[in-house]
Amino acid sequence: MVVTAPIPPCLRQPPSPPPREDLELLLLIRHFELTLLRLFEAGELSGTTHTCLGQEYIPVALSPLLHDDDFVLSNHRGHGHFLARYTEPHGLLAEIMGREGALCAGVGGSQHVYHRRFLSTGVQGESLPVAVGVALKLTETGALTCAYVGDGTWGEGAVYEALNMARLWKVPLLVVVENNGIAQSTPTSAQMAGSIAARAAAFDIPHHRVTSTEVGEIRAELAPLLGVVRGESRPLVVEFVTHRIGPHSKGDDTRTPEEIALAAAHDWYARYARDFPEHFAALDLAARERVERIAAEVAARPPSVWERP
Amino acid sequence: MTRVSEHLNRALHDLMEADPRVHLLGEDISDPYGGAFKVTKGLSTRFGRRVRSTPLSEGAIAGIGAGLALAGDRAIVEIMFADFAALAFDQLVNFAAKSTAMYGRKVPVPLVVRCPSGGNRGYGPTHSQSPQKHFIGVPGLSLFEMTPFHDAGELFALMFALEQPCLFFEDKVLYTRRRYEDGVVDDLFRYELTDGVARVFVDGVTEPDCTLIVHGGMTHRALDAMRALLMEEDVACELLVPARLYPLPTLPGLDRARHVCVVEDGSEGGTWGAEVARVLHPRLWSTLRRPISLISAADSVIPAAPHLEREILVQSGRIRHAVAEVLS
Numbered sequence: 001m002v003v004t005a006p007i008p009p010c011l012r013q014p015p016s017p018p019p020r021e022d023l024e025l026l027l028l029i030r031h032f033e034l035t036l037l038r039l040f041e042a043g044e045l046s047g048t049t050h051t052c053l054g055q056e057y058i059p060v061a062l063s064p065l066l067h068d069d070d071f072v073l074s075n076h077r078g079h080g081h082f083l084a085r086y087t088e089p090h091g092l093l094a095e096i097m098g099r100e101g102a103l104c105a106g107v108g109g110s111q112h113v114y115h116r117r118f119l120s121t122g123v124q125g126e127s128l129p130v131a132v133g134v135a136l137k138l139t140e141t142g143a144l145t146c147a148y149v150g151d152g153t154w155g156e157g158a159v160y161e162a163l164n165m166a167r168l169w170k171v172p173l174l175v176v177v178e179n180n181g182i183a184q185s186t187p188t189s190a191q192m193a194g195s196i197a198a199r200a201a202a203f204d205i206p207h208h209r210v211t212s213t214e215v216g217e218i219r220a221e222l223a224p225l226l227g228v229v230r231g232e233s234r235p236l237v238v239e240f241v242t243h244r245i246g247p248h249s250k251g252d253d254t255r256t257p258e259e260i261a262l263a264a265a266h267d268w269y270a271r272y273a274r275d276f277p278e279h280f281a282a283l284d285l286a287a288r289e290r291v292e293r294i295a296a297e298v299a300a301r302p303p304s305v306w307e308r309p
Numbered sequence: 310m311t312r313v314s315e316h317l318n319r320a321l322h323d324l325m326e327a328d329p330r331v332h333l334l335g336e337d338i339s340d341p342y343g344g345a346f347k348v349t350k351g352l353s354t355r356f357g358r359r360v361r362s363t364p365l366s367e368g369a370i371a372g373i374g375a376g377l378a379l380a381g382d383r384a385i386v387e388i389m390f391a392d393f394a395a396l397a398f399d400q401l402v403n404f405a406a407k408s409t410a411m412y413g414r415k416v417p418v419p420l421v422v423r424c425p426s427g428g429n430r431g432y433g434p435t436h437s438q439s440p441q442k443h444f445i446g447v448p449g450l451s452l453f454e455m456t457p458f459h460d461a462g463e464l465f466a467l468m469f470a471l472e473q474p475c476l477f478f479e480d481k482v483l484y485t486r487r488r489y490e491d492g493v494v495d496d497l498f499r500y501e502l503t504d505g506v507a508r509v510f511v512d513g514v515t516e517p518d519c520t521l522i523v524h525g526g527m528t529h530r531a532l533d534a535m536r537a538l539l540m541e542e543d544v545a546c547e548l549l550v551p552a553r554l555y556p557l558p559t560l561p562g563l564d565r566a567r568h569v570c571v572v573e574d575g576s577e578g579g580t581w582g583a584e585v586a587r588v589l590h591p592r593l594w595s596t597l598r599r600p601i602s603l604i605s606a607a608d609s610v611i612p613a614a615p616h617l618e619r620e621i622l623v624q625s626g627r628i629r630h631a632v633a634e635v636l637s
Contacts, residue, residue, distance in 0.1 A: 103413070123404070126403060130376040132376060133376015133380065136377060137381065158369055161368060162372070165366065
């Protein structure tokens, strides 16, 4: 087990805004998700969706740490994972809206996207065995497989079958746990005995806990650990302590106002808006307008066409 | 003489030798054990890390096989007893099968899941089933079964060429039987392979009284029934044994069938036979003289004690009496 204490506040760099491209990506994802909720309210989207509001910094932090030949597996809450991997918002929105130019012809929708070296699927825990299979193929190539899961995912037996073989067979697998403290409506404390760290330890898999929400800090923490995953071909569990500030899907948040306020207090968006108002406001407006243009353009497209195999 | 298990073992050796992309995963498949039914003997010694004995994790090994397939390789996963395929249902149905289509384009998933199936060996309720029916009608998932007529190497090639997950059932009693070769079953019966379907017939009989359709593991019980019907009741039967169970291929020779009977080891209700009848009834409606007969195992768990098990699973006597009765 790797134990890394968070950097004490007294040693932190004086507050400075994140690099422009990071903030642009964070804001793109934020406004993409907000736009989805708005489109749902307007009755312009069908089905369901799960937004990553508040958690955008995780895939953004990981983005430059992942290489072109790495393979990313994602889950039901995967829009941010995708946009940080491949910044193709038109294709993703077209997929969600069932419009021309959709990444998967509108068949997969929000939860089932396979594009280049990114694949998401909607059943909890299902992706980890698949990730071990892909990682077996990548062993000793220097590439890794990155699989995003949530805290709720750890209720699934498939997780443990996969971790067992990942360690036994020493595959380059990075498991990113977005522990937002709530599985749909069930607090983690009511659905998980013990801890993710102890579960990883049971398989002799290193575990690293990230509490920072600053992409620069997170990268500095994780870069050497990912180097070990690649260089020594071994699995790693990175657990992000994070907060979902929006609902599980849409309008289904059963948390108290106090709990929601507590989650919102961790939001990078409000923090940057407060700490770097001028720098932030211009980029925020630009991202908002960009996503509005994308949404208008995609909504005007004809329906997607699926040629059934 | 080659036993079916030896033939399968040789086919796996040939396949792994010819194609370095092929991986084999399963419980206790490595040497010196070589698998619960010895079908994988010698493979780990010869092919090293491409053959992996796994933990008891049917669901995950099916998923790992799918992951290898997605990443450009090919995987064969052995489920020690077909009953345990239930543990891999999510990976097979919700991931491997769906992945071939749910991303809006054809995604190749060359994955073969080998499932030793069937009873008559006294293994009891959880090690004796023929669970084919639970996997029928899943988009993107094909079902095959080993027969004593087909070449296993050709079947593996065919399944991989489909580029979609395939369940491959191998009857445990069939493992111990010899393969038929050169068109000869025995002194009475001949066979030919037409479009992947084995047709067994009595030489000179062009208009059989009944056509039996069975899966590979039922072959010998069907042949025993056919012999008795011919010798003792003067009823001539033809037998069709498709290696592909789902989707059902075109079955030869049925246009002149006077009666069709589907026989299987799965338990009654929601059966493979019902699927065969669904496909055949519209096609044969104008020529059939009576509804297609379905013979399956009883609606029951499969007991361990041999005298009890025998009563539940389909035996040759039951086929014989059912055919004689319907034709009388």
